Amino acid sequence: MTHDHDLVLRPTAAQISTALNPPPGRNGGDLVVETLAGLGATTVFGLPGQHALGMFDALRRSSLRYIxxxxxxxAGFAADAYGRITGEAAPLLLSTGPGALTSLxxxxxxxxxxxxxxxxxxxIPTAGLGGxxxxxxxxxxxxxxSFRGVVKSVHTVRTQSQIPSAIAAAWKSALTAPHGPVWVEIPQDVLLSPTVLPMVTxxxxxxxxLAPRPELTAVAAHLLSHAARPAIIAGGGVVRSDASGKLKALAEKLDAPVVTTFGGKGAFPWTHPLSLQSWLEDRHTTDFLEDADVLLVVGSGLGELSSNYHTFKPRGRVIQIEADLGKLESNHPALGIHADARLALQALLETVEERTDESAPQRVRELLAKVADRIAAQELTLExxxxxxxRRALPAGSPSFWDMTILAYWAWSAxxxxxxxxxxxxxxxxxxxxxxxxxxGAAAAxxxxxxxxVSGDGGALYSIAELATARQYDLPVTWLIIDDGxxxxxxxxxxxxxxxxxxxxxxxPDYVALAESFGVPGVRTTPETLEEDLTKAxxxxxxxxxxxxxxxxMFAPTHLGTS
Structure with a gap:
């Protein structure tokens, strides 16, 4: 009797030939880039350094594109965006000590x-490790x-034969829900030493x-099917798992209004009749969600911003679908379902009973009207x-990336x-x-x-050096800098x-002159000409x-007891 786990993939004739006749001049760095290419990577980001030169030299002999x-x-932010856009693990090559720590x-x-x-x-070389x-x-x-409290997993390498397996394990960790950053470190001498190992294929x-437990989704489906006023909070987990289509189908099947968190922007169509949009820093929205007798939270830990600064106090039953085990029920008691959002939503789609609530779109319109009236009363027309x-200047389908600046705070909600x-x-x-x-990173993807x-002038000063990167690789990025001094x-x-x-x-600095000194076209605009200048750029x-x-x-947020 043969078991599936007893089966071993037999190498092809071409693989055998390649393994027995590796090209000359390879080192440990080649094992790194060969493994990445074998895993499906096409682009790597990073910055060279003395101890990492073996990896960077190996890039010359690989098909990988280096940014x-x-x-x-x-470089870490660029890799982050590449990973978000593609759904692939984005390799980030770094050197030791200061270079590594600067990515934290x-x-x-x-x-x-x-x-x-x-x-x-x-x-550092293995001679300096372990005392x-x-x-x-x-x-x-x-x-x-320095990285254990930040990344999902840490993988250490001490010999060349460990390189392919360590990188493959890290790749698997990065792409297992919840996605996240992982860390691999390889000593300088291991990267530089000639290798006799065959090419990694x-x-x-x-x-x-990460599938949901069926007894939990059965209970969740029953609660949602028989709810009087169901509502849904959709977080970043819906976006990361590519589950927005399933979310929309479930919301329509239940006639359940949906609000997206700031990290879940785009998880639900903005103009849909059931869309509460993203006005989470608003007491009217908080009240609406608190009034739900069954609240489905998908891919959100209901942290500080998503809970209106922890003023949110749900009165109904909460169902929380969350891939990050540490976030499950961490802020509110719930029927906690530890699962990937896509798989859990699919299970609910297959088991919920259709319900009709003709009042739901009307309640959504009333809420959005209250929010609009509150914002209008603050006389913030310019913003x-x-x-x-x-929004009018940015083509549909084009991604946008927002720094921590006032217009971004507006964008989270509006x-x-x-x-x-x-x-x-x-x-x-x-x-x-x-x-x-x-x-x-998104443009490279x-x-x-x-x-x-979109940056403020303060945040822009963190990134000025990357104008050289944008020019060097001719990346189609328009950078809007809002200069408020x-x-x-x-x-x-x-x-x-x-x-x-x-x-x-x-x-x-004079940002226009500075951009032009890098060979990047710059223009100074006004609120009246912003749309035209952005469209042209x-x-x-x-x-x-x-x-x-x-x-x-900034618009005034509303918390508990204010309106």
């Missing part, structure tokens, strides 16, 4: 957003320890399915018109992404400098459509809290910069 950025953190903030964002980034770092020699350049007592790293101008997996921001970890390098990046949102926060701001005002090949001098205000 080199100027700062490791920006980007990996934190990837972890918060469940973006699959495969970071591969060099290490051996000391005093190596870039040496850390325990480099991997087809490593197996198929991600594991809303700017957002409309951006921007129509026109499709799943098209609007991305740094709201997961909340670090500055995300927008432009992330947009470069799909150069056939223009990409928009400082850290605008912090200026508002400090003024509200203390009566005046401190450390928020910035001396900054997005339609032009290659990178461009549009600078808008403007001081924007």
């Amino acid at each position: 080199g950025l100027r700062v490791e953190n920006n 903030a980007a990996l934190q964002e990837a972890a918060a957003a469940s973006a699959p980034v495969l970071a591969i770092s060099s290490q 051996g020699r000391h005093g190596y350049l870039h040496e850390l007592p325990d480099q991997a320890a 087809a490593p197996d790293a198929t991600p594991e399915d 809303q018109e700017m957002l409309f101008s951006v 921007f129509d992404p026109r499709g799943a997996n098209t609007m991305h921001s740094a709201q997961g970890a909340g670090g500055l400098g995300y927008g432009f390098p992330a947009a470069l 799909d150069p056939t459509r223009p990409v928009l990046a 400082g850290y605008g949102i912090l200026r508002e926060y400090m003024t509200d809290a203390f009566g005046q701001p401190t450390a928020t005002e910035l001396t900054r 997005l339609a032009s090949p290659g990178p461009s910069v549009v600078v808008l001098p403007a001081v924007l205000r």
Whole structure:
């Protein structure tokens, strides 16, 4: 009797020939790039360094395309966006110590957003590891320890034969729900030493399915089928698992209104009759969700922003579908279903009973009217018109990447992404400098459509060096920089809290002249000409910069007891 797990794939004649006759001049770095290519990678991001040179030299002998950025953190943001757009694990090649540590903030964002980034770092030579020699350049007592609290998994390599399996295990980890960043480290001498190992051809790293338990989806389906006022909160997990179509089908089958979190933008059609859009920092929306007798939360941990700063107190039964086990029921008691959003939604689609609620679209319209009236009362026409101008200028299907800036805070709630997996921001970890390098990564993933990046002048200063990257690879990214002379949102926060701001005002360059010094076209615009200038820039090949001098205000959020 033969069991499936007893079967071994037999190598083909071509594979045998390749294995027995490897090309000359290979080293440990070749094992890295061969494994990546065998796993299906086509593009890698990164920055070379002394200990990592074996990997970078091997790129010459591979079919992999290399996109080199100027700062490791920006390379991490670019890989993050590439992973989000493609759904593939994005390789990020880094050097030891300072180079590795500079990527930490980007990996934190990837972890918060469940973006699959495969970071591969060099290490000091093996002689310096495990209590051996000391005093190596870039040496850390325990480099991997710096990443364990950030990434999904850490994989250490000490010999060349470990390289293919370690990278394959990391790849599988990055792409098993929930997606996320992973860390592999390889000593310098292992990368540089000549290798006698055969070429790596087809490593197996198929991600594991995270299927829901059927007894849990049966209970969830029963609750939803017999609910009087069901509602759905759709988070980033719906986008990452490519489940927006299944979410729409389930919402329509149940006549259940849907709100998307800031990380789940685009998970549900913005103008759908059941769409509550994304007004989560609004007490009217919070009240609506609290009034649901059955609330389905898909792919969200209901964290600070998604819970209206933890003022959300559901009164009905909560069903939470979440791939990250640590987030299951972490903020609210629920029927917790540990599963990939796509598989769980499919199970519910197959088991819920259709229900009809003709009042649901009307209740949605009433809520959105209340929200619109509240925002209109704050006299923030400039901010809303700017957002409309951006939306009209950006072609449908083109992705946008937003830094932590006031217009992005508006966009979380008010921007129509026109499709799943098209609007991305740094709201997961909340670090500055995300927008432009992330947009470069998205453009590398799909150069056939223009990409928009939006930054404030404070966040832009984190990313200026990447204008050289945009020019070098001729990436079609239009960078909108809103110049308000400082850290605008912090200026508002400090003024509200203390009566005046401190450390928020910035001396900054002439961004148009600076862009042009990199060979990137730049234009200074106004709120009145923003749509025209953005449209023109997005339609032009290659990178461009549009600078808008403007001081924007944030709308007042409403929490418990306010309206």
